[in-house]
Amino acid sequence: MAASSLFLLVPLFALLFLGHPSSSTSRSRALITNTDSIRPIRLNLHHVDSAQNLSKLERLQHGIKRGQARLQRFNSIVLAASSSASQSSDQLEAPVYAGRGAYLVSLSIGTPPKSYSAVLDTGSDLIWTQCKPCSKCYNQPSPIFDPKESSSFSALSCSSDLCSALPSSSCDKNTCNYLYSYGDNSFTQGILATETFTFGENKKDQTAVKNIGFGCGEDNEGDGLDQASGLVGLGRGPLSLISQLHEPKFSYCLTSMDDSAASTLFLGSFPSSKEPVTTSLLTNPTLPSFYYLPLEGISVGETRLGIDKSIFDIKKDASGGVIIDSGTTITYLEKEAYEALKKEFISQTNLPVDTSGSTGLDLCFSLPSDSSQVKIPRKLVFHFKDADLELPTQNYMVADSSSSVACLAMGASSGLSIFGNLQQQNVLVNYDVLKETISFLPTQCDSM
Structure with missing residues (x-):
């Protein structure tokens, strides 16, 4: 040696x-459409276990348990994708997605904006949150989003491009319905809609973006989702936040998992x-x-x-x-x-x-x-x-x-x-x- x-x-x-580790609207908020270029946006990320008094090894063990389930789901995605070519076009099969990430990000939805916490996921595309009326919703840390209280909510039609981009959808009175399954009997389903999303925790630096397509989930079930109100997908597909912002660059910097300091996500170019x-x-x-x-x-x-x-x-x-x-x-x-x-x-x-x-x-x-x-x-x-x-x-x-x-x-x-x-x-x-x-x-x- x-x-x-x-x-x-x-x-x-x-x-x-x-050892153990130690929203509201603003006059200065920029309002743009998702076809405009955006200024770089900085968001804080928090590890899902950051509020618990755990050692690094204990956090790691929690993460390994989540990660093993996530790995199985990724492998299920591969199997589903490789066999999809043999299915007839009129078959409706709910695909399998990753779900359950390790970091949470805070966003606001609607007009006036309502804050919510979402799992950040580079392994999937769809943005979604739980919505009223909920036929089945899990307990979440913030009030469930009510589209009736937002003046900017708009359901998408079945002929919309984003509806066509869904891997599994159906049509009800020309309203696009979606279903995302996560491989362990966890899933979200509801209406695909557009809303104004507000990014940034400091009022003076907030940016509001119109017409972001997202899933308004009225039936959501599954283990490991109750620390957040939904999920933000950062994948390469057309439904992801990056694709909808028409912003090809993003970055993150993750602190040590036993560090109490927040990690950081940047949307846009970071020099x-x-x-x-x-x-x-x-x-x-x-x-x-x-x-x-x-x-x-x-x-x-x-x-x-x-x-x-x-x-x-x-x-x-x-x-x-x-x-x-x-x-x-x-x-x-x-x-x-x-x-x-x-x-x-x-x-x-x-x-x-x-x-x-x-x-x-x-x-x-x-x-x-x-x-x-x-x-x-x-x-x-x-x-x-x-x-x-x-x-x-x-x-x-x-x-x-x-x-x-x-x-x-x-x-x-x-x-x-x-x-x-x-x-x-x-x-x-x-x-x-x-x-x-x-x-x-x-x-x-x-x-x-």
Whole structure:
């Protein structure tokens, strides 16, 4: 084991052990249509577990549970997409979407604007919120939106472009009805409509955008949605917020999940004086809304794993590939690649493997009780096409003092790989949908 491929952790507790974490309208609000260009909009993001008094490992365990369900849903999407060609055109099948993300964003809807909290999701497109009259609605933290109290609410007709963009819709008296299913019997259904959305928490900086298409959900059920009133999709499809704003650029900077400071979402161009590393976004023709990354390899310390980059290719049947996702906590790699990564981590770490399975993570090491110095791989590098992203230790190793273990915050998948949000923390991630690029810039996100 070469010394250059190891990171000497001194002290261990300082770098790995993480304890418990500590609307209305405005005269100055800009009002534009969604065909106009918008000024850059800054929004705060809050982790779904930020209000709970949890350690980083406990938050990670919550996130892993959500992420495993999310991974299963993504795989269901792939299966549904690959089999859709064999279905006759008159069959109505509700597709499967990701749902349940990790970050919440506050927005306002209607005239006058009513605030609500929504899950931010780069893995889906539809924007929706619960609406009155609710035949079935789950408990949410804010009052349910009542379209009768808004002067700008307008139901969309069945012939509208946005209705045609829905993967599953029906028509009732020329009103477009939608259904989104999330794969675990969670779903939302209701009327597709347009409204004025107001962005920004400070009144002087608020921007109101007319005619945003959204789902007014009158029947909404499912586990894990009750921390928010709905969902905001940031995917690449025509129903997403980015597409409707005609704004091809957005970015986010995620603070550490145990940090009490808010993360940040930018809609529009975000200038930076520093040069990021930039790679291309790939497109899966069968699943065009997802953001696929051109991952070509991985290095642990100074050792590049001996895996063929074709492992990460998008296959002809729409399976495989690597997506970047804000709603999945840890990174999941196709099994062959993950096993190579795991083997190399074990060989470069001078600690015994913990086999208790107490953390929910696949690879953990037992920490000595009489020493604060251990050796682990000093860096982890994801080699994307034309861009190497080196992760800091806290973006892939998590330790827990109560169980005396340090764990690799990654896991194995079958087919689809996901680059998760833990690996993205304290990195400014810039998307340019028009140029089909994505860039990464290491940033202290809590100081932005």
